[in-house]
Amino acid sequence: MNNTKIIPIIFLILFLAPIPAFADDDDAEDAIENLGWVAIGAGVVANLPFIMFNKWRKYAVRAGGQSLQMARQAVQFYKPVLNFHIILNSIGYFAGMTHGLLLVNDLDSISLSLAITMTVLMISGILLRYTSSRNTKVFNRLLHGQFGLVFLLIALIVLHVLIGDD
Numbered sequence: 001m002n003n004t005k006i007i008p009i010i011f012l013i014l015f016l017a018p019i020p021a022f023a024d025d026d027d028a029e030d031a032i033e034n035l036g037w038v039a040i041g042a043g044v045v046a047n048l049p050f051i052m053f054n055k056w057r058k059y060a061v062r063a064g065g066q067s068l069q070m071a072r073q074a075v076q077f078y079k080p081v082l083n084f085h086i087i088l089n090s091i092g093y094f095a096g097m098t099h100g101l102l103l104v105n106d107l108d109s110i111s112l113s114l115a116i117t118m119t120v121l122m123i124s125g126i127l128l129r130y131t132s133s134r135n136t137k138v139f140n141r142l143l144h145g146q147f148g149l150v151f152l153l154i155a156l157i158v159l160h161v162l163i164g165d166d
Contacts, residue, residue, distance in 0.1 A: 046088030
């Protein structure tokens, strides 16, 4: 399947993904909570394939030989995987921010830290993708790819879920 067929299918799936968040119950509180789960699910689905693809490419280049040839052939899949990463993370970001804005009365320091971390990662990702300045790209690549920020994001999500269930 080529990109011209895959992209509309992905958009359709992503467009329909948030619908179950509102079809679950008549209770508005549950629908708002489900938006948070949509954000978490979109983030996991967006990031795991992208991280695994990048780690595999780096390993294949270091290993050399037949692996290097496979890595060269996989270059054609980078753009679709990157676009999938961007689209799903955008959906997750907006679902998470909507979840947070609808529950702003229950704002705590963990939720605020989570929103700030998500925003920093989103802005750095947008700037990384859509700017052409070399210095800006280098800075945003360093910022967006920080393992510490990813670990912080995961820890804040886990704490938010644990505290939110009380």
